[in-house]
Amino acid sequence: MRGAEMVGFPGSYDPADVTFLMKPVALAPTDVDTKERLIQSGRRHYSEMLSAESLPDPIYIELYQAALARNGMRLAADVAGLALALAERAGPGREVVIVSLARAGTPIGALLARALRRQGRSAPHYSVSIIRDRGIDRVALEHIASRHDPKDIVFVDGWTGKGAISTELQACLADRPFGVAPFLTVIADPAGRADLAATExxxxxxxxxxxSIVSGLVSRSILNDTVVGPGDFHACVTYPQFAAHDVTRAFVETIDALATEVVPTRDPRDDAQRAETSAACDALVGTLMARLNIADRNRVKPGIAEATRAVLRRIPDRLFVRDPADPDVAHLIHLAGGRGVPVDRLDPDCRFRAVAIIKSLGSE
Structure with a gap:
């Protein structure tokens, strides 16, 4: 899929909600143990491999539905507030070109695009790959910049963990390729690294x-030269076999339906507050690394969502939670129990509700 053939696809989203600028491919899965050893040894980059994805058990799906019901109104308010802020930033009559960072940013980008269109804005939404230590997909970025004013582009993710992706975005767009600046918008920014956020x-x-079943039946992005050639978008795998379990459209419709019932959230921070939050995040990671004798910062995964991904996709060693009775970490407790991962406590005043530690499979 090169040149004029690169038209993108919507995954299982409503086609009006997003265009994935990614290349669907077939890639043999790598088992989790092998993948982890290859990553930690430095022999392969994580983006070169995918492990087989499986469906969650019924209890986990119930926990997802409970989280959606419990926090859906808050998320709708946060999306509404971000949409207002992005419209104000753009100025009268300007379109807002949403470039979500696949995969976690894609559902949020779809919701933001809908919210902006309700305000009368043009809000095209593309989802592209960005990979830690490898950068953003410049083929996809050029595709977007050739069709829209680069000044109208904003990047969207779901949240920040340690801020690795926001740091990557800043670094790979430092030279303003195609005139694009690295303005990052997220829902939750406990790392203090986003330019605009609804909350910390x-x-x-x-x-x-x-x-994948909440993100268009699309995998995380792949950058492997066996499937990605010059002029190609970064790659992905699709999972049509999971269609009967897909909640992608249901998630977007559920949150979007609450839009008229919420008071929009506004980002209360200034640059000093963001810097303070960022420093506190770094301090927490440093403290845990020292306490657990960890040399590789990438083994520490702070934040509910990042901890969830670590327990689902990686080989976790320990899980820390601020409050085991907190319903927002109930799914993590469930996952940890199923995998025999010990659960410890974070300090009650910790800004993160959960932190996962990846198991070391060799000397650091």
């Missing part, structure tokens, strides 16, 4: 519980 609270965004 590490709360449970329901889409963060699930993998």
């Amino acid at each position: 609270d590490d709360y449970l965004i329901a889409s963060g519980l699930l993998n």
Whole structure:
């Protein structure tokens, strides 16, 4: 899929909600143990491999539905507030070109596009790949910049963990390729690294519980030269076999239906507050690394959503939670119990509700 053939696809979203600028491919799965050893040894980059994705058990789906019901109104208010802020930033009559960072940013980008269109804005939404230590997909970025004014582009993700992706975005767009600046918008920014956020609270965004079945039946992005050639978008795998279990459209419709009932949230922070939050995040990660004798910062996954991904996709060693009775970490307790992962306590005043530690499979 090169040149004029690169038209994108919507996954299982409503086609009006998003265009994935990614290349669907077939890629043999790598088992989790092998993948982890290859990543930690430095022999392969995580983006070169995918492990097989499985469906969650019925109890986990119930926990997802409970989280959606419990926090849906809050998420709708946060989306509404971000949409207002993005419209104000753009100025009268300007379109807002949403570029969500696949996958976690895609459901949020779809909701923001709908909210902006209700305000009368043009809000095209593309989802593209960005990969830690490898950068953003410049082929996809050029595709967008050739069709829209680069000044109208904003990047969207669901949340920040340690801020690795926001740091990557800043670094890979430092030279303003195609005139694009790295302005990042997220729902929750406990790392203090986003340019615009609805909150710094590490709360449970329901889409963060699930993998492809809440994000268009699309995998995380792949950058492997066996499937991605010059002029190609970064790749992905699709999962049509999970269609009967897909909640992608249901998630977007559920949150979007609440739009008329909420008072929009506004980002209360200034630059000093963001810097303070960022420093506190770094301090927490440093404290845990020292306490647990960890040399590799990438083994520490702070935040509910990042901890969830670590327990679902990686080989977790320990899970820390601020309050085991907190319903926003109930799914993590469930996952940890099923995998025999010990659960410890974070300090009660910790800004994160959960932190996962990836198991070391060799010397650091």
